[in-house]
Amino acid sequence: MTIPVSRPHLDDNDRKCVAETLAASEISGTAGTFIPEFESAFAEYCGVPHGVATTNGTAALHLALATLSIGPEDEILVSTLTNMATFFAVLYQGAKPVPVDVEPDTWNMNPALLESLVTPRTKAILVVHLFGHPVDMDPVLSVARKHNLFVIEDAAEAHGAEYKGKRTGSLGDIGCFSFYANKIITTGEGGMLVTRDKKYADRARNLKSLAYGNENRFMHSDIGFNYRMTNMQAALGCSQLKRIDFSIESKRGIANFYNNALRDIADLQLPVEKPYAKNVYWMFHLVLRGGFKGKRVEVMRELKEKGVETRESFIPYNMQEIFLKKGLTEQDLCPVANDIGQNGFYLPSGPVLSERELVYIATSLKEVLDSVR
Numbered sequence: 001m002t003i004p005v006s007r008p009h010l011d012d013n014d015r016k017c018v019a020e021t022l023a024a025s026e027i028s029g030t031a032g033t034f035i036p037e038f039e040s041a042f043a044e045y046c047g048v049p050h051g052v053a054t055t056n057g058t059a060a061l062h063l064a065l066a067t068l069s070i071g072p073e074d075e076i077l078v079s080t081l082t083n084m085a086t087f088f089a090v091l092y093q094g095a096k097p098v099p100v101d102v103e104p105d106t107w108n109m110n111p112a113l114l115e116s117l118v119t120p121r122t123k124a125i126l127v128v129h130l131f132g133h134p135v136d137m138d139p140v141l142s143v144a145r146k147h148n149l150f151v152i153e154d155a156a157e158a159h160g161a162e163y164k165g166k167r168t169g170s171l172g173d174i175g176c177f178s179f180y181a182n183k184i185i186t187t188g189e190g191g192m193l194v195t196r197d198k199k200y201a202d203r204a205r206n207l208k209s210l211a212y213g214n215e216n217r218f219m220h221s222d223i224g225f226n227y228r229m230t231n232m233q234a235a236l237g238c239s240q241l242k243r244i245d246f247s248i249e250s251k252r253g254i255a256n257f258y259n260n261a262l263r264d265i266a267d268l269q270l271p272v273e274k275p276y277a278k279n280v281y282w283m284f285h286l287v288l289r290g291g292f293k294g295k296r297v298e299v300m301r302e303l304k305e306k307g308v309e310t311r312e313s314f315i316p317y318n319m320q321e322i323f324l325k326k327g328l329t330e331q332d333l334c335p336v337a338n339d340i341g342q343n344g345f346y347l348p349s350g351p352v353l354s355e356r357e358l359v360y361i362a363t364s365l366k367e368v369l370d371s372v373r
């Protein structure tokens with residue numbers, strides 16, 4: 001038996017809602033009522049008026065950049081430590097991503113570095129609320145205002161996380177979410193872009209559905225995409241959204257358990273929750289310090305032998321071979337992220353972990369760390 005890093009939580013209402021769409025033959029991305037219902041309910045949850053559902057989180061990010069007309073002349077400041085989907089979205093638009101190093105404690109974009117990276121070509125800042133902890137947004141927004149830059153949030157890991165009492169997705173111009181199976185709530189595959197600005201929502205809605213014309217449907221108004229979420233997925237999303245509080249509370253409970261169990265281990269860096277933040281602890285991520293540095297392979301292998309699945313931290317943009325080979329970036333641009341990328345990993349993080357499993361995981365980790373020290 002292995003405890004996986006994540007297992008989706010599905011219930012009877014989820015199954016009932018999806019079955020309803022099948023029974024009604026309302027299965028596509030233009031059929032039924034669940035899509036608009038999910039869009040407005042999720043946008044409202046985030047604290048903004050508009051939501052545009054997409055096929056996945058990567059599509060939501062790409063759609064956000066296309067909506068803002070980001071193009072080949074533009075540079076985008078992006079947090080280097082992230083799922084590479086964040087960077088791919090920038091590259092799909094032909095724009096140049098500029099990696100920004102992270103803070104050593106939150107592992108999020110370090111706002112103090114932004115000013116020195118702004119050039120006349122800079123168009124936007126793309127922040128990532130990593131592992132569920134919101135970015136310190138005020139200094140980001142102040143640089144953005146000063147230089148007239150868009151702010152896009154990659155909130156794929158941070159549904160319901162709060163910055164100074166405001167939910168992620170409502171903090172910049174456009175917020176992007178993923179509903180992949182291991183995210184805070186899921187539609188299997190899926191995503192959404194949320195925004196305060198009706199112009200952006202209208203343009204995104206048009207672009208995501210092949211930019212069909214208004215007067216004559218087949219006189220397209222732009223080069224569109226098919227990024228439509230299906231009604232089946234939206235049905236699951238509506239049902240999942242009803243218990244998002246449960247999902248977040250269970251993530252926070254798991255984090256609380258791990259924090260208490262692991263607090264006294266020297267040389268093990270635990271996640272933080274800054275005074276400005278409500279962390280939703282998408283995944284419980286740790287960094288090996290001091291004597292444990294460089295022992296990640298061993299630690300992860302031994303945990304696996306005990307039936308505990310773990311996963312390495314993300315590899316920063318500036319360390320990705322494909323981008324280094326193309327000469328797009330250099331390894332030593334982001335030393336803090338490099339260190340975390342090399343020594344970080346995450347533990348099973350629910351939302352359906354039993355107390356017994358949690359105790360077993362924490363005990364196993366302690367044993368493994370004792371043995372490699």
Ligand SMILES: *Cc1c(COP(=O)(O)O)cnc(C)c1O
Pocket residue numbers: 056057058059082083085086128154156157178179180189190191
């Ligand atoms: C999951 C994730 C994505 C991509 O979302 P998909 O739905 O898998 O396309 C993008 N950014 C971050 C930070 C993610 O964690």
